[in-house]
Amino acid sequence: MYNQVIAVTNRHLCNDFLPQIEKVCELHPKAMILREKDLSESEYLQLAKKVLEICDTYQVPCILHSFINVAKELDYKKIHLPLSLLKENTNHLSEFTTIGCSIHSLDEAKEAINCGATYLTAGHIYQ
Numbered sequence: 516m517y518n519q520v521i522a523v524t525n526r527h528l529c530n531d532f533l534p535q536i537e538k539v540c541e542l543h544p545k546a547m548i549l550r551e552k553d554l555s556e557s558e559y560l561q562l563a564k565k566v567l568e569i570c571d572t573y574q575v576p577c578i579l580h581s582f583i584n585v586a587k588e589l590d591y592k593k594i595h596l597p598l599s600l601l602k603e604n605t606n607h608l609s610e611f612t613t614i615g616c617s618i619h620s621l622d623e624a625k626e627a628i629n630c631g632a633t634y635l636t637a638g639h640i641y642q
Contacts, residue, residue: 520544521636526551536566540573548595548615550580560585567591578615583607598623605630
């Protein structure tokens with residue numbers, strides 16, 4: 516039932532974040548985006564290590580969000596970026612196999628694809 520769902524994290528919405536990650540992974544979603552943009556790079560790195568371990572245990576693909584250097588440090592090949600970061604880093608993403616991008620219009624979708632996005636998430640669409 517959940518195999519077509521991409522879960523997006525927000526640790527502020529639960530009391531025990533890592534046990535919640537495990538509960539979600541037990542449902543085997545298509546993927547999980549670790550979207551915790553308010554953390555520092557070092558905090559995100561520590562959290563990513565723990566979440567990647569849980570996702571790996573349940574064979575749920577995890578997609579790191581925004582922190583390109585963390586993904587590179589972990590030699591992790593899946594990243595999701597806001598369009599502004601994708602545009603800034605287009606020439607520095609060749610080692611990634613999965614590059615997601617958040618878009619909010621058809622024009623942004625076209626631009627993200629031209630910058631190398633391999634998948635898009637659409638929300639708060641406006642014309």
